[in-house]
Amino acid sequence: MVAPLNDRKEQILRAVVVNYIKTAEPVGSRTVARSNPAGLSSATIRNEMSDLEEMGYLVQPHTSAGRIPSQLGYRYYVDNLMEPGELSVDDELVISSSLSAEKMREIEQIIINSTRVLSSATNQTSLIMGPQFKKSAFHQMRILPLDGKRGLVVLITDTGFIKNKVINLDQQLSQSELHQVVSYLNQKLYGLTIDQVTTSLINELKRDLFRRLEILEQAFILLEESLKEEKQIRVFLGGTTNILNQPEFKDVDKIRRMLNLFEQEPLLFKILEDNSSEDDIVVRIGSENECDDIKECTLITGTYRIHDKTLGTLGVLGPTRMDYSRVISVMRRLVDYLNQSLSSS
Amino acid sequence: MVAPLNDRKEQILRAVVVNYIKTAEPVGSRTVARSNPAGLSSATIRNEMSDLEEMGYLVQPHTSAGRIPSQLGYRYYVDNLMEPGELSVDDELVISSSLSAEKMREIEQIIINSTRVLSSATNQTSLIMGPQFKKSAFHQMRILPLDGKRGLVVLITDTGFIKNKVINLDQQLSQSELHQVVSYLNQKLYGLTIDQVTTSLINELKRDLFRRLEILEQAFILLEESLKEEKQIRVFLGGTTNILNQPEFKDVDKIRRMLNLFEQEPLLFKILEDNSSEDDIVVRIGSENECDDIKECTLITGTYRIHDKTLGTLGVLGPTRMDYSRVISVMRRLVDYLNQSLSSS
DNA sequence: CTTTAGCACTCTATCTTTAAGAGTGCTAAA
């Protein structure tokens, strides 16, 4: 839908974007003239830049300053101009060493480790949403007697979540009776996603089992609390302070707004969930983001899956002036890693 | 060791501290004169303040400004002048409602909830170190067969930690054999703190059980990883952004240093551990803190226990200009709450 | 018709100057 630019305009736009990403200073015509392979004079460049501004790709902070890319400019750059970024050898080394250093761990460890790698490799703030518990399938439930009065309820899902809770067994219950009840539950619930275990289903089961109800009251509480958990999905943050190194965040007020956002997990969750589309990697520039708080930022997200089932999303958040090429390569590398290491566990 | 001040000097010092805590502006003699019950003139106050400065309790930012309390001044205020703070009715309401709203939860939930209450009631940044896993006593270990090939190892401590891990049971093992091994382990380990379960002890047990060793290799891995966990003690933060509201942190560089500190859990852990003394509540003002990064801050910590056994520590971190009275009351309230709600679970 | 050199103009950022205000310290009187 956007008319393509001619070669020269593209070169100039690219030069402005690349330069601005690097220096964070408005780019003047002389600077472009120097870096431009075609030996054009600054005056010619000026005319072209003036055109690009009128077309909406560049913006002037004030009359006598250089140009900076507009949101549209970045978009055009990402879609058409950016060379398909290869991971630099250095980056590749850093990433693969810090990924392989840790052996295979619990799922949560893998996730946390990924934020760390992502933020340190991109110098931005990174966020990761882990596999969603509520979309996992019920695998099995066990009740493990601890001593006379207490038992441990264990709930296991297909994605490897293990929830447990100590419950009081107020009344003695014979081993076989307990076993009977538990296998009844397993039979009824097997394969359902946690989403599907609704309160009404639980109530129905309760009716069926009404005789043993009192003993198992607390097992049901675990189930119900697991349902509520959907509101508490954990989003992990890495490199929060990185965003402070960006010159666009030198204002204390902006910093406060940003950090405030970081403390609100539900919002972060929403931001990430909005972006888990079919595509592996999504780039949202400025106001392309739904969330008001990050309308001045770019969010690059990647989705990782097993067998086409979406497990979670990771993101890099920074100012629109971001090293798109580099971040995207790093992101792709990490998504690959997660796809691989989660499917093998 | 510090010579007590006479009444009038105490009144003036208190007035300066209270006023400065409230306004964050240097306090002049006229301001003190107005708020001082004894109807002294500003000139008299000036003389006294001059004395107090010479004695080290007050400081002048520059020649023609009011006075602000020095570290020594705050210390004298906390030790001698501060009225024993009662929780205001409002505060009490906010705290007790947000504590009781949540029913008894998992230990981790209680901890996290406490940071939230603490930071929002004090408008400062709060940090909590939960019960230390390595100092908990081994209670029991169970192995729960899942299906033919896999089992779930569960490790339970006296303080309510539950660790678990799915392991592969490569070889079939009869139910009774498994039971035998597990009860042998429980017998050997019961009552030991995780600290005491050293690698050498594990190796010894491995020798005893060498015949079933292969099957249980991974159970031992859980044990060993639990030991390593000491390096990963979790410190929870609440209200990180509150510290940005303090005028003393209007400098971006200070903010960065502070937030950077917040991302380094081991450091936070050290800071909190240094303060878990016999006293319930400890106030560390400015350079009284060991850690260089918070030499311009005040840290107020509270320790919670069960039956005289230290479980964990919570802290409030802010500028030395802090509402000591209020924070201490809130802290005391929360320590009581934790003592109570953890001992009953 | 396109490109380029030259130049006046604009706007920002920085530094200096100025003025107002707050608070002190000192002195002398009560």
Add this chain to the structure above:
DNA sequence: TTTAGCACTCTTAAAGATAGAGTGCTAAAG
């Protein structure tokens, strides 16, 4: 011992001055 009065100091905010970067326009050159 306390207080009123006053000169003095220092900070902060506003106002003015200057340099530099970059533009847009015009007119000449290719």
